[in-house]
Amino acid sequence: xxxxxxxxxxxxxxxxxxxxxxxxxxxxxxxxxxxxxxxxxxxxxxxxxxxxxxxxxxxxxxxxxxxxxxxxxxxxxxxxxxxxxxxxxxxxxxxxxxxxxxxxxxx
Amino acid sequence: xxxxxxxxxxxxxxxxxxxxxxxxxxxxxxxxxxxxxxxxxxxxxxxxxxxxxxxxxxxxxxxxxxxxxxxxxxxxxxxxxxxxxxxxxxxxxxxxxxxxxxxxxxxxxxxxxxxx
Numbered sequence: 198x199x200x201x202x203x204x205x206x207x208x209x210x211x212x213x214x215x216x217x218x219x220x221x222x223x224x225x226x227x228x229x230x231x232x233x234x235x236x237x238x239x240x241x242x243x244x245x246x247x248x249x250x251x252x253x254x255x256x257x258x259x260x261x262x263x264x265x266x267x268x269x270x271x272x273x274x275x276x277x278x279x280x281x282x283x284x285x286x287x288x289x290x291x292x293x294x295x296x297x298x299x300x301x302x303x304x
Numbered sequence: 305x306x307x308x309x310x311x312x313x314x315x316x317x318x319x320x321x322x323x324x325x326x327x328x329x330x331x332x333x334x335x336x337x338x339x340x341x342x343x344x345x346x347x348x349x350x351x352x353x354x355x356x357x358x359x360x361x362x363x364x365x366x367x368x369x370x371x372x373x374x375x376x377x378x379x380x381x382x383x384x385x386x387x388x389x390x391x392x393x394x395x396x397x398x399x400x401x402x403x404x405x406x407x408x409x410x411x412x413x414x415x416x417x418x419x420x
Contacts, residue, residue: 198366231406233349240399240413241341241349246406284349288405291363293339295349 199223199287201296209304216272218299220285225265229289232261232270235298236281244270244283275301306330306409308400313414320390320418326383326400326411334358334378337404340385342396343413352398353385390418 200223210216220230228248233241243252248268249261258273272279280303285296312324326338340352353364353374362374373386383400395418401407 229405233407235349240410241401241407242410243406243408246408252406252408286349286351286407291354292365293351293354295341295351298348 198292199226199290199294201285201287201294203283203285203296203299205299206297207300207302209302210275211304212275212277214275214304216275216279216301218270218283218301220263220268220270220296222266222268222287222289226287226289228264229287230261230263230268231286231288232259233284233286234279234281235284241284272301277303306402308402308409308411310398310400310411310414313398313416315417315419316390317420318391318418321386321388322390322416324385324387324398324400324414324416326385328381328383328400328402331402331409333381336402337361338374338376338383339401339403339407340374340383341399341401341407341410342394342416343399344393344396347396350396355383356404387416390416392418394418 202221204219231246232244235241260271282298282300307329309327339354355374371389375384397413399413401410
């Protein structure tokens with residue numbers, strides 16, 4: 198099974214900051230990667246897929262990059278509603294593994 | 305509007321069984337792969353199982369094979385997860401989600417608690 202790691206596991210940031218989260222796969226997954234946002238007590242929400250394609254309605258301050266084994270989620274001009282936990286997920290093979298998550302907290 | 309509504313969760317004793325359901329609306333259900341994802345208290349997301357639109361392809365997390373069974377009824381726009389031999393470590397919120405190469409819609413989740 199393909200393993201995903203995320204770094205950092207948590208971070209503190211302020212409104213207006215730029216935040217970068219990294220997701221690394223244990224083997225190449227081409228561009229078969231999605232990112233989700235989960236707020237406390239809520240279901241996850243798809244942010245982007247195919248590494249960098251934004252889901253409809255997701256603000257353009259979110260962006261993604263990478264290919265192969267190393268991927269990045271960037272949030273520009275962090276907003277209060279962006280404080281949440283972020284997960285990557287690979288779709289290259291089954292099982293459809295998730296990363297362990299990165300919690301973005303208010304500094 | 306796409307809606308996914310899970311039901312069937314609850315408190316069950318170790319070794320017991322539960323059948324979760326997910327009612328879908330607002331999209332062509334039989335065209336979509338459907339999935340179950342769970343989240344233990346304070347933990348991350350864990351993919352459980354997937355089933356293709358025609359039920360031709362079914363995949364499970366290795367450690368759950370033999371205890372969990374995913375199925376669907378396209379005539380009823382419904383997805384199911386039969387869980388047998390439940391253990392304390394199966395305690396989690398169970399979500400259904402639609403999609404093959406991204407999980408683009410999620411239900412609100414149903415709580416499963418395994419405890420004596």
